[in-house]
Amino acid sequence: MGGKPEACPPHLGPCRPKGEAMQEERFPGYRWLPYLLVAPSIAVIVIFLVVPFVQSVRGSFFISTPFGTKTIYVGLRNYIRLFSSPDYQNSILTTLAFSSFVIIIGLSVSLGIAQLLNQKIRGLGFYQVALIWTYALSPAIAGVIWASMFAPATGLVPYIVSKLSGGYVLNWMTNGRIALLVVVAAATWKMLGYNIVFLLAGLQNVPKALMEAARVDGAGPWKAFWRITFPMLSPTTTFLLFVNMLYAFFQVFGLIDIMTRGGPGNATEILVYKLYRDGFIHLNTGSASAQSFVIFFVISIGAIIQLRVATRKAIYAR
């Protein structure tokens, strides 16, 4: 047999061996070696992901003292408390509002900018770098920048607003809606660079011939965009949708911690921030474990829907 792969259509990549017999032949005398080689990765996954996951699922059925001196089984009480708590319901709504804002505004603005960047103009390199570098900032720095821009008594933005409107006090530390919008703006801005890079790459992969053909056929720029560019971008958009969802759910943590700490009131307390506060500041591990399971559940569903539906619809024409 000689271990030679069977001939297969090139677009499918190298063929996978079928059945045990083939595997034996690929590594004769090394039956366990492949397992040994993947063992470190598996070990890392088990130790750092699976075990803590199982522990936190278990922990969600208990309440315990911070130092673990006493643990009481409470059944589903942590979950019941969670879902009957107005604070948690509020946190769910905030998270939904926050993430949809970040995803929708972020992606559409980035697409617009990427479209503008995808043309031949003088100083293109400068514009590209100027629009992309925000991604290189750490969330803490971005948070400090936005927080000081909007600082109620000393910030530039409240000053301008007050001068323009004749005395309106823009205080995001006391107005929850404004706080949410400011955090959304900061989070969107922070992610802009990342989105632009991917969308720009996607745009540059749209074959020029198609666009030219469309033009010859009499399609205006608007129509050409929706009928050709947008569908051609769908693999990139699908990927970015999921990445941005993860970003809006988890990675904005740093921004929120620096800027609002979930306040004012609970106006910017998204799920992951509430989890952190309950678990690590208030030392209520039972409730935090229950919350982590809820978030896991929500994200899994989101991921499944996205991968199932969006991937099927995405057009992979290269």
Add this chain to the structure above:
Amino acid sequence: MLKKLKTKLTGFFSLKNRINLCPKHKWVLVGLAVLLSIPTVSVIAAEKVEITWWHAMSGSRLKVVDAIVESFNATHPDIELKPLFTGTYAETLTKFIASYRTGTAPNLIQVYEVGTQTMIDSEAILPVYQIPGMLGEAWDWAQYVIPITNYYSVEGNLWSMPFNSSSAMLYYNKDIFRAAGLDPNKPPTTWKEMEEYGEQILASGVVDHVYSGGWPGWIWEQTLGYHNHLYADNDNGRAGLAKKVVFNDEFGHMVFETMVRLHDKGIYIYGGPEYAANSAFKAGRIAMLIQSTSSLTGILKASEFEVGTSFLPRFEGYPIGNSLVGGGSLWVTKGKSEEEVRAVWEFLKYLGQTEIAIQWHKGTGYFPVTNAALKALLDEGWFSNQTYLTAFLEILSGRRDTAAATGARLGPFVAMREHFRAALEKAIAGDLSPKEALDEAAQKMNQLLKDYAELYGG
């Protein structure tokens, strides 16, 4: 043997031999891989007693900590103290909990005042009052400043060593007072005056807002303690685990409504959870600031105007209590060797030495914790600068014999403070009326206290 292994090793990576190497040899490779992956363990013959200290002092405070530790190590050749900055107070406590549960806890840890009950209930701590007896020493606990030790004492016994203690006071901008036609040497002493001065300053148009503050939950505790008003039942949680909060009565509602009213008039501008309001004061955009005394050094350095300090304003006609001690203290981990405890104790004694306590006070603005250091500072004329004196006089001026004036000690205190902050934010945003907001916070806090009592069987 080694050469043989080497040929096998190179052989393994060449394609031809990979196919032919017999199964027996692969175990040699496996063994080698495992051996290589074991981290090298080096054993150091240690003559010095090594002790570790986790703290939350960053920035300029970290430099003072490092200087003190360095001089301690230099004067104690048999001890090696290793300090480690472990993040904010909350992060430090979380790390300590994780490390204690895995048996890798440091010898000494700095905990903020709200974590006091958590530490007392932790079963992870050796109370400092027991240490001298354990080591066969006698120790005079009266040498420490009493309002500070009271805060960290259970039934008169000191559980943690006072380290960085602060209180809250009123800072004001004398230049703005002058510009508004007020006497720069007459800061407001009552909340009625706060309001009157506020209106006058606003009318003068010098600034858009008159005062702000940090740490809302802590300032709330200060205001209650300052008027000898209890925060929670069971003597503020000092006679036993507290069952419910008692601040949402006539007095509490009046205070809370005053804060919201001053906000609605534009006199008060909400300044966020910690030190965010300081920048507005330093920039001269507000006339007054209610903030921790530990901000004094930073404010004096950064302000280009004449800074005045004063006691917190009072509500007239209510009892007099004391302003409360905040900041942090040092806790000794249980279950370490006697040798290590002795080394830790040496360090704790060292911190109380007059010149070290003074170095700490001057470098950071935290209170000197011993009476001797206080006296030395007085003799030296340090307090002739009135701004420094205010802070210290404040905690010494009131009564110290009631639980209300000592401050609350509650299990879920951190979360409770958050609820207060949320209530204030909701009330000044107009989402809830002041009364509704405070009652809602009280109700949530009572649930936390109930949960805590359930866990600790109180």
